[in-house]
Amino acid sequence: MKKMGLFLLLAVLLLAGFRAVSESVAFPAISQPAASPSRSKSEDSFLILVNRDNPLPEDYAPQLTWLNNGLNRVRADIYEDLSAMLTAGTEEGLRFVVASAYRDREYQQGLLEEDMAILASAGYSRDEAYREATRTTMPPGCSEHETGLALDIVSLDNQRLEEAQEETPENIWLRENCWKYGFILRYPRGKEEITGIDYEPWHFRYVGRAAAEEITRLGLTLEEYLAR
Template structure:
């Protein structure tokens, strides 16, 4: 009996000496997670001042850069406005603005000169520049047709009536015909052709007055070179919202060499040129 007791007691002690391993592992993991979380929270609430200051400097730096950029843009615009006014004051006789909202001044007068081909007349002051441009184009291998030059108000009225009749014969109502007509033809008294400073010039072998004119090599050359002679494309592509006229790659307007260079470099229409002047006067 004593022997059985000793064996039983010995086995009991052995069972008591074995440690529960799994609970200890889980306890260790819990402690590790608590420590890690505590460390993260500490760093979250104890961000070094240097880091905060750097972030503040970055934010301030970005804001300052934007402010400087806006100031720089405004400074550039002021220079453009001032330059536009200076150019206008030196060349205002060539810079009369005529469009759907701006009629030709009632006292406007022009001295005309007949073109050599007998197909029209222009303001005598632009005759030499026009002939030089056409001659240089010919030297470059291109020939041109002068489709239209100066037109008086009576002739302009006839053009409008003809266009209205043509559109109505195609099934348009009177209102629709008027709308289509005024997309490209100005009312009498509002046409650039009445200034003597504007011309419709096409390739000699392709006289269509539509956007396909821009595909002709002759037209490409003239659009790229005309500013050197004081001319601009008066109704450029992607500016219809400004000019209220569809793209007319054949319509060239004389504004003087200085203004033509400025408008071409800055990609401005005559309307936008006048806007710059008005903005400068309002400052």
């Protein structure tokens, strides 16, 4: 059963990897920065904690803007810093792809149901499939992607959502520099029991420049930072 569970988990992860490709094929993250709207929200709103224990209200509706790839949206007031970060990396010869950014509840529900269907087809009960699937795909209302503050950023040369992302020049650069632009690596290795999410080297979250600098300097997760 353990071998079967591992196989199915790998199948779910592979499906997630293919999603990255399907959502971003041949579209670099941001080519030329577009005119960016001025910020209208307080820094505190960048620190919203979203997880199983802290779901978003059903009427949560962030103000969004499109990225230049025409496929993804982010919260309008983080566009300027996101553009600056990806432009800086691009100028160093790196090639980024935004695999996923804002998702609404319906889309998030669809992703979860896809993963659960894989598990159910192998004999898992609905409850078992739900528990296993939510190790990698959050239930609707509990995903940071619904805030418009989170992005899955990958290398053009490897668009799979897999741990091997950490070996790409793009990911190495992001992990070393993202804090300068207000972003953190949201689900770091070794903090799984705190975040409740497996290590995701591709998942970056905007928290504002001051918070990102402190979180990175102290080696904290967002949960640990907010609990101080």
